[in-house]
Amino acid sequence: MRVALTGATGFLGLRLVRALLERHDSLTVLAHAGSDRALGRITRFMELTGAPPALISELPRRLSIVEIDLRRPRLGLSPDAFRRLADELDVIWHSAGNINLDDDLAQLRRVNVEGTRSVLELAAAGIRRPLVHHIGTAFVGGARREGVVYEDELDGRHGFENSYERSKYEAEVLVHEWARAHGRPVVVMRPSVLVTDLAPNPELPPHPLQFLSRIVRASLRSGGLTPGEVPEERRPVVRMAGHPRGHLNLLPVEHAVSVMTRLASRPPSGRVDVYHVVHDHDVATTVLTALLERMVPVKVRLVEKRPEAPGSLEATADLYPGFTPYLSHRRRFDDTRVRNLLGPPASGIRVDLDYLAAGIDPG
Numbered sequence: 581m582r583v584a585l586t587g588a589t590g591f592l593g594l595r596l597v598r599a600l601l602e603r604h605d606s607l608t609v610l611a612h613a614g615s616d617r618a619l620g621r622i623t624r625f626m627e628l629t630g631a632p633p634a635l636i637s638e639l640p641r642r643l644s645i646v647e648i649d650l651r652r653p654r655l656g657l658s659p660d661a662f663r664r665l666a667d668e669l670d671v672i673w674h675s676a677g678n679i680n681l682d683d684d685l686a687q688l689r690r691v692n693v694e695g696t697r698s699v700l701e702l703a704a705a706g707i708r709r710p711l712v713h714h715i716g717t718a719f720v721g722g723a724r725r726e727g728v729v730y731e732d733e734l735d736g737r738h739g740f741e742n743s744y745e746r747s748k749y750e751a752e753v754l755v756h757e758w759a760r761a762h763g764r765p766v767v768v769m770r771p772s773v774l775v776t777d778l779a780p781n782p783e784l785p786p787h788p789l790q791f792l793s794r795i796v797r798a799s800l801r802s803g804g805l806t807p808g809e810v811p812e813e814r815r816p817v818v819r820m821a822g823h824p825r826g827h828l829n830l831l832p833v834e835h836a837v838s839v840m841t842r843l844a845s846r847p848p849s850g851r852v853d854v855y856h857v858v859h860d861h862d863v864a865t866t867v868l869t870a871l872l873e874r875m876v877p878v879k880v881r882l883v884e885k886r887p888e889a890p891g892s893l894e895a896t897a898d899l900y901p902g903f904t905p906y907l908s909h910r911r912r913f914d915d916t917r918v919r920n921l922l923g924p925p926a927s928g929i930r931v932d933l934d935y936l937a938a939g940i941d942p943g
């Protein structure tokens with residue numbers, strides 16, 4: 581069985597490479613053209629995460645690299661190369677994307693929506709009718725902050741917290757339309773926020789909370805604050821919009837990959853199978869604010885609305901505005917379909933303050 585993967589050099593994709601190589605002898609890596617050498621980055625990931633030396637030495641033989649660009653028609657391949665690639669494949673995992681919550685919508689659409697369109701065209705062209713595993717996000721649920729989001733829901737009526745959510749929603753709509761029009765099955769995996777407790781390393785891609793921590797730290801430093809032990813009473817208060825009983829779903833990336841590959845080993849229903857790949861316990865908003873307080877010597881006070889006249893520190897703390905609304909979320913993602921197939925989640929990993937702190941830069 582010939583399997584291809586986009587986004588193999590990403591935070592999630594690198595783990596998918598390792599998991600897919602446990603199941604398949606070879607893997608076609610659809611690597612980002614013009615980006616850094618994919619094979620070297622994958623090899624370095626395997627070395628840094630303790631993969632067996634035998635696996636590392638086999639990588640050049642077992643991985644074939646095809647450079648693509650999601651922003652270009654036919655993924656930037658010639659018509660011949662596109663068809664040859666399409667005809668080789670039985671399965672396409674589509675994990676590549678732009679995950680910058682606050683990027684310009686047009687940029688996000690080019691990668692996340694038009695890129696998905698091209699991946700679906702590749703699947704449509706393939707003589708072996710490759711099965712697409714589309715990596716979506718639980719956040720296609722949009723700006724609905726309370727209640728339960730179900731796996732069979734996909735509607736934009738609540739609006740979106742940021743342009744990333746909108747682009748991923750549009751991509752998933754495209755997947756459903758394509759499946760209907762072509763009478764083809766698709767598997768959509770919708771993870772929540774992916775995290776790790778692996779210490780950050782400049783040679784590895786950052787995860788969303790790590791990215792957030794870098795922005796907040798840099799901006800608060802530029803506002804005159806430096807990390808270190810500062811007594812509680814000397815910490816400046818930073819008001820941030822959020823709900824005191826809010827919660828957010830954060831999932832260890834290794835667990836997400838294990839669920840995804842187990843789901844992928846099930847025969848598809850013939851329609852679009854959507855799965856919420858989520859943790860069974862959410863993380864309280866207050867844990868996230870405690871994490872922020874560990875990063876920088878401030879005292880976070882959650883308030884109902886974004887302060888109308890924010891102080892300079894408050895303005896800099898909100899430099900990743902696409903993320904801040906999640907401090908107000910109290911919704912839950914229903915994952916009944918996943919539980920019905922795989923049983924209750926068995927990650928066994930508690931995502932708490934210490935776990936999260938281990939996975940972000942120490943200071």
Ligand SMILES: NC(=O)c1ccc[n+]([C@@H]2O[C@H](COP(=O)([O-])OP(=O)(O)OC[C@H]3O[C@@H](n4cnc5c(N)ncnc54)[C@H](OP(=O)(O)O)[C@@H]3O)[C@@H](O)[C@H]2O)c1
Pocket residue numbers: 586587588589590591592593611612613615616648649650651674675676677678679691715716717718748770771772773774775785786787788
């Ligand atoms: N991380 C999360 O918490 C999370 C949560 C839910 C869903 N997801 C979804 O999971 C998927 C993977 O996320 P991730 O965390 O692994 O993201 P990531 O670390 O930012 O990796 C993105 C991947 O996409 C590739 N890529 C970017 N632009 C491309 C282009 N124009 N053409 C071809 N490849 C391109 C990147 O290649 P280069 O590195 O070489 O540029 C990289 O391999 C995304 O679809 C995301 O929406 C992620």
